[in-house]
Amino acid sequence: MSLPSKLLIAFSSLLLAHACYSAHEHSLLSTTTPSSSPAASSSSASSTTAGSAPAGSSLPLDMTLETLFSVSLLLLGLVLSGWELKPISLRAYAGMLESGKIQPDGVIGGKKGRGVFDALEERPGFLDIRKQRKEFTEWVKLEGSS
Structure with a gap:
């Protein structure tokens, strides 16, 4: 204030x-x-x-x-006395992030985000089906060989 x-x-x-x-x-x-x-x-x-x-x-x-x-x-x-508002336009917000004028708010997976779309790249709440399929096929091969 x-x-x-x-x-x-x-x-x-x-x-x-x-x-x-x-x-x-x-x-x-x-x-x-x-x-x-x-x-x-x-x-x-x-x-x-x-x-x-x-x-x-x-x-x-x-x-x-x-x-x-x-x-x-x-x-x-x-x-x-209020705080400064963030821009509404995504293009203006991304430009301010890249130039270093503002810092991102979000912490994703314990890491501080560097871009606007880091939350989409991390996806902490989603299942990785390909990874689980690979682990399952490895498990089946191990169980089938013994």
């Missing part, structure tokens, strides 16, 4: 924590603030007993925008 992406992640995390704290404080203030008129208090009391949220409980626009902005910055920082 590079330093700018770490700083962006740290800054956006702090901004998101502030947005969450502000939203929590706003929700506490909106539920504990007394109503200004008795008629409004009876209507808000009836609405809270019915299970719905009290009137005026939606978040202000600045808190919503701060939350969206901080999440966007956090995602941008996470994307920028």
Whole structure:
């Protein structure tokens, strides 16, 4: 991870924590603030007993925008901190392997691969039928002679 992406992640995390704290404080203030008129208090009391949220409980626009902005910055920082992607084209990948710009990832049969198609040449999970046929004919010759 590079330093700018770490700083962006740290800054956006702090901004998101502030947005969450502000939203929590706003929700506490909106539920504990007394109503200004008795008629409004009876209507808000009836609405809270019915299970719905009290009137005026939606978040202000600045808190919503701060939350969206901080999440966007956090995602941008996470994307920028990612590793370098490999090329999609096999021709470009093989060229980079041959020039030595990148190292192959796979270890095949205990050996580090040198080319793109080494896995096809090794075939560690396949049976060698010709080898087994040769071993069988040698075994039959040994058993037949004794």
